[in-house]
Amino acid sequence: MFEIRIICDPTDTDHITTTLSDLFATSAVRTYPTRDGKRTRLYITADHRPEPGPWPTAEEAYPLAPSIVREIGWTAQTAADKPFGKDLDREYWLRKAALLDRIAMRDEEDRVTGDAAEVATEAARRLIAHDRDGEGDYHGAPYWPEHPATAADPRGYVRQEYAHWAKKH
Template identity: 80%
Template sequence: MFEIRVICDPADTGRVTSALSGMFATGAVRQYPTRDGERTRLYVTADHRPELGPWPTPEEAYALAPSMVSEIGWTAQTAADKPFGEDLDREYWLRKAALLDRIALQGEADGFHGDACEVATEAARRLIERDRDGEGDYHGAPYWPDHPASAADPRAYVRQEYTHWAKHH
């Protein structure tokens, strides 16, 4: 266990606190003004997070998934039904990324090495970006969008999020 002290602009305290709790197992944050009163001192007791578990396997992630044909229909219909200029919600981006991951996995299993893997990875990165920017209600356990493992294996992040979504949807 260790103590972290941060001196920051008062407007940044929420963001700094969130970043610290994302990287470490933290206790309560104590706030005090600096001597000049223009900035804020944050003190937090922290510890390293425990080792994270493995990503869900594709079989675990997609055990409750509808057929790929059904998902293709759902994503196409959902995109077509949205008024022009209106953003699609997180469920759409999650299901689309999961569908593209499943297509890529099927291609890999069949020995076909086209661009499906690249397309699936790009869709996964888009989901991570939405989740990181706060536009989604991500599960984030054990890997949150800013975790280095999510950047290293974005398709695994999709499987984690889809597993949670499928069980709770």
């Protein structure tokens, strides 16, 4: 644990505290004016975040998932209801990516050769881009869309986000 002291312009306070809380586990920020009253002093107790654990397994992420056939129907109908794929929400991209991940895993288990893994990875990247652009309400724990581990394993990110989403739906 360590103490951080920052002297900054008052308009930068929110940006600085948000950035620090993204990087570290932080305490409540203590704020005081500087002696001249023109700037702000911030005192924050911080600690390194623990290293995130492994991605959820398929068994952890998809125990409540509808059947693959049912999800195919749902994604097809949802896409058909939107003209030219416009206004597809996060639920659509998440469920589509999870569906394709499940299909790819089944192919991997059955040793079927094809492009299912590649298609699932691309769908995962689409969800990550959606979340990164601020269009989605992602869970992001322990990995957020910009995390290097997310780029390294996009399908793991889908499992993380689906596991969280499934608990609420």
